[in-house]
Each structure stands twice: as C-alpha cells, then as structure tokens.
Amino acid sequence: MLAVSELYIYPVKSLGGISLPAASLTDRGFEYDRRWMLVDENNRFLSQREVPLMACLHVALHNGRLVVRNINKPDLFYQIPLQPLTTETTTVTVWDDECRAQWVSAEADAWFSEQLDLSCRLVYMPDGSxxxxxxxxxxxxxxxxxxxxxxxxxxxxxxxDDLNSRLSSPLPMNRFRPNIVFTGGLPFQEDDLKQFSIGDIRFSGVKLCARCVMTTIDQQTAVKAKEPLKTLSTYRMKENKIHFGQNLLYHGSGTIRVGDAITIDHNIH
Known part of the structure; x- marks a missing residue:
C-alpha cells in the first residue's frame, strides 16, 4: 500500500521548509506554500542557485505569523504577518512568468537584505494574482x-533510499524539496503515477521534475558539493535533464494527512 509519509510547505520560496502533519489544498497548492518570495532590484526571484545562504534561513508557522530564523545566528528571528502591511503591488518575474505581487514591508526588506548581504525585497502573492x-x-x-x-x-x-544506496554519504529528503513524500512503493514509482487519489482529491502526475544545482546545497550549512547530481546523472538522465520527483496537478479540495492512503487509478490512461 502507498501512503503519505511526510508533508512539507516552503512559505518563502527557496528558504527552509516546514514539515506538517496535515496540509490543506488551496487553488494553487498547499496553504502558505511559496506565497512569499525574495526578489532582486529587477523584481526577479532569488533562489539558492545564486544565493546558497538562503538555505540557512529557516521558517516556522507560529501564532498566525511566519517566523524566520537565521540558523547561523540562533537568537535572531523575524516575524512576517500572514497579510502584508502594504497595499502596494508590483510585477515580479519567476523564470519566464510575470505576475502581480504585493510588497510586504520596508522592515522585511531591510532584515533579509542584512541576513543575505545583498539588496532584496520580500513580496507576497495575493489571492487575486x-x-x-x-x-x-x-x-x-x-x-x-x-x-x-x-x-x-x-x-x-x-x-x-535507492539514491542513498549508491552514495557514500546518505542525503536527507530536504535536498529535493517535495510537498508530498510517500512510502510503500518501488523506487521511482512516482514517475508512472499518472492518476491517483488521496481521499476525495484526485491527482495527476504531469511532468517529471528536472533537478538543478540546488540539490547539491546542504540545507544546514549552505555548502555546495557534487552530489547528488553526479550520481543521479548516471541513471536518471533523460534528454540531458536529471529527473527526481513528479510534478502534480489536482482536482478537488480538502486536507491531506500523514498516513493517508494513496489509491492508484488504473482505469484512466
């Protein structure tokens, strides 16, 4: 039997994730997942690809706020309200997409710029974007x-587990930043999960996830290495891309919990 074993959200894109016992689906993924983002002076998104130090900013949900801590400075934290303090909007760029976003606050911009030692601003994606x-x-x-x-x-x-059996030092799941982890299947069974259900929610596996240098960044130290891409390239390369994980779309709404069964629909092709 396939079952949900872990659930994660990453409220601020490319910062640390949060492990949850249950996660609610919204119209654009799990609640709070990647609704905030840091942008550069051109309003283009920032990620660990260019700024590995972002890995050291860990996020928690506490009393209706996001709490961001710099794990290199354990006593230092910053609280972000779940609704921005400004009403000012702007256009931001994520890869090839442009979309509307809301500035959070000048105070947030200053805090993150100081922690990362670069000029950046924090934005939020409102429901209307x-x-x-x-x-x-x-x-x-x-x-x-x-x-x-x-x-x-x-x-x-x-x-x-299959990947770690090939590595000299095993890696944690946080290198790959999934939302849903499941147990009970074969290695890379997610590649072939085209239609399945968790409770009343129907999911579709639509595109294998091509992996980048972010997977080589230690999420505790921000140090880059060659693994896991070096090993994955030997057996997970297709059309010049290294795949690990399956991107999902879904139909329906509700809450998913750790322990929920995953039912494969064999009748839809």
Whole structure:
C-alpha cells in the first residue's frame, strides 16, 4: 500500500521548509506554500542557485505569523504577518512568468537584505494574482504560487533510499524539496503515477521534475558539493535533464494527512 509519509510547505520560496502533519489544498497548492518570495532590484526571484545562504534561513508557522530564523545566528528571528502591511503591488518575474505581487514591508526588506548581504525585497502573492501552469501540461487552466512551475511535487521514499544506496554519504529528503513524500512503493514509482487519489482529491502526475544545482546545497550549512547530481546523472538522465520527483496537478479540495492512503487509478490512461 502507498501512503503519505511526510508533508512539507516552503512559505518563502527557496528558504527552509516546514514539515506538517496535515496540509490543506488551496487553488494553487498547499496553504502558505511559496506565497512569499525574495526578489532582486529587477523584481526577479532569488533562489539558492545564486544565493546558497538562503538555505540557512529557516521558517516556522507560529501564532498566525511566519517566523524566520537565521540558523547561523540562533537568537535572531523575524516575524512576517500572514497579510502584508502594504497595499502596494508590483510585477515580479519567476523564470519566464510575470505576475502581480504585493510588497510586504520596508522592515522585511531591510532584515533579509542584512541576513543575505545583498539588496532584496520580500513580496507576497495575493489571492487575486493568478499564475498559470505551463499550458502544455495544464488540464483545467490550473494556477500555481511562486513555485518553479507546478503546485505540488511528489517523491517516493523508495527513490531516495535507492539514491542513498549508491552514495557514500546518505542525503536527507530536504535536498529535493517535495510537498508530498510517500512510502510503500518501488523506487521511482512516482514517475508512472499518472492518476491517483488521496481521499476525495484526485491527482495527476504531469511532468517529471528536472533537478538543478540546488540539490547539491546542504540545507544546514549552505555548502555546495557534487552530489547528488553526479550520481543521479548516471541513471536518471533523460534528454540531458536529471529527473527526481513528479510534478502534480489536482482536482478537488480538502486536507491531506500523514498516513493517508494513496489509491492508484488504473482505469484512466
């Protein structure tokens, strides 16, 4: 039996994730997932690809606020209200997409700029800002948040176990930033999960996730290495891209919990 074993959200794109016992689906992924983002002076998104130190900013949800801590300075934290303090909007860029975003506060901009030692600003995606997923993979004009391209990413624990059996030092799941992790399957079974259900919510696996240098960054130290891309390239390379994980779209709403069964629909092709 396949079952949900871990659930994660990443409220601020490219900062640390939060492990949850249950996660509620919205119109663009899990609640709070990647609804905030840091942008540079050109309003283009920032990520660990260019700023590895972002890995050291860890996020928690506490008393209706996001609490961001710099793990290199444990006593230092910053609280972000779940609704921005400004009403000012702007256009921001995520890869090839442009969408509307709301400035959070000048205070937030100053705090993050100091922690990362670069000029940046924090933005929020309001409910009225709609960023469509790639039309080549969309089923019903789905939208996503500030994620790289899709509202959810799923990885099987067996896939990580398979990878770790080939590495000299095993890596944690946080290198791959999934939203849903499941147990009980074969290695890379998520590649073939085209249609499945969790409770009353139906999911579609639409596109394998191509992996980048972010997977080589230690999420505690921000130090880059060659793994896991070096090893993955030997057996997970297709069309010059290294794949690990499956991007998902879904139909329905509700809450997913750790322990929920995953039911594969064999009748839909």
């Amino acid at each position: 709609h960023r469509p997923v790639d039309v080549n993979y969309a089923h019903n004009k789905e939208i996503t948040s500030f994620s790289d391209g899709y509202p959810l990413l799923m990885i099987g624990q067996a896939s990580l």
